[in-house]
Amino acid sequence: MLNIVIFGAPGSGKGTQSEMIVEKYGINHISTGDVLRAEIKNGTELGKTAKGYIDQGQLIPDELMIDILASTLDSFKDRKGVIFDGFPRTIAQADALKAMLAERNEEVSIMLDLDVPEEELMTRLIKRGIEAGRADDNEETIKKRLLVYHSQTAPLIDWYKQDGKYQHIKGYGVLAEIFADVCKAIDKVK
Ligand code: ATP
Ligand code: MG
Numbered sequence: 381m382l383n384i385v386i387f388g389a390p391g392s393g394k395g396t397q398s399e400m401i402v403e404k405y406g407i408n409h410i411s412t413g414d415v416l417r418a419e420i421k422n423g424t425e426l427g428k429t430a431k432g433y434i435d436q437g438q439l440i441p442d443e444l445m446i447d448i449l450a451s452t453l454d455s456f457k458d459r460k461g462v463i464f465d466g467f468p469r470t471i472a473q474a475d476a477l478k479a480m481l482a483e484r485n486e487e488v489s490i491m492l493d494l495d496v497p498e499e500e501l502m503t504r505l506i507k508r509g510i511e512a513g514r515a516d517d518n519e520e521t522i523k524k525r526l527l528v529y530h531s532q533t534a535p536l537i538d539w540y541k542q543d544g545k546y547q548h549i550k551g552y553g554v555l556a557e558i559f560a561d562v563c564k565a566i567d568k569v570k
Contacts (some may be wrong), residue, residue: 381486382407382461382570384544385468385477387536388494389526391505392551393558397494398465400559405566407461412445412469434516437524439532442472444457449473461489469533474540478560488562489569491540492562498526 382405395409395411402409416434419427426448431435433440456462468474481487496504502522509517516525540546547565551558 381459381489382566383481383486383489384463384566385460385491385540386463386465386494387489387491387540389496389498389501389529389533390522391501391508392494392496394465394494395554396507397492397559397562398463398541401463401562401566404563405461405570407463408456409463409465410449410457412449412464415448415452415490416440424559435521437516437521438527439469439528442470445469445473446476446480449477453480464488471535471539474536487522488540488543490547490565491536491543491545492549492565493537493540493547494546494558496551499500500552502544516518 384401384407386398386401388394395413398409398411401407416427416430420431420434421427426444429444430440439445445467449464453462462476468477479489503521505517505522506519508514509522516522537546549558549561549565
């Protein structure tokens with residue numbers, strides 16, 4: 381079972397790399413951001429709750445997020461593995477993921493940390509806001525999300541180092557080169 385955590389600040393390219401990984405390795409993909417945006421689009425109760433947090437650049441509460449993750453994971457039949465994109469984002473979520481996988485006699489194979497300089501993140505997200513119209517990709521909300529990333533999410537770097545799963549990836553430059561580094565790291569643990 382190949383279980384990959386793709387990690388990085390907002391705009392670091394988690395979604396882009398995930399799509400390429402899914403294509404090459406044939407594993408399932410969970411993007412918590414995509415799940416929440418679909419709920420918002422469908423106007424569900426969950427969507428209404430999520431929108432309040434996302435528009436403020438804040439994280440959705442852990443308990444809610446962990447429930448969503450567990451039910452998405454169980455919806456996959458005969459899976460070869462999963463790429464976790466946008467989860468975990470807090471220490472509590474990382475603890476929950478570890479427990480959830482352990483219950484199924486599995487573990488995280490590798491955590492890939494897409495490292496991108498902050499100015500580049502800003503540029504990418506502002507561009508995405510204009511092109512894709514994502515409501516949280518405006519300068520004010522982006523700044524809040526980066527603060528949330530540094531305070532609540534970046535501590536996971538040390539968490540995964542201690543867990544022996546951490547792999548740094550240079551996340552800017554030529555897209556194909558980033559993906560080549562990603563594949564090299566995955567092939568070592570596959
Ligand atoms: P990227 O551009 O690298 O895909 P991102 O941070 O721009 O990353 P998403 O992962 O799509 O975007 O997340 C968008 C928003 O959804 C977050 O700002 C947050 O409010 C909410 N969210 C997504 N995943 C989680 C999570 N695991 N825990 C709490 N909130 C989450
Ligand atoms: Mg994404």
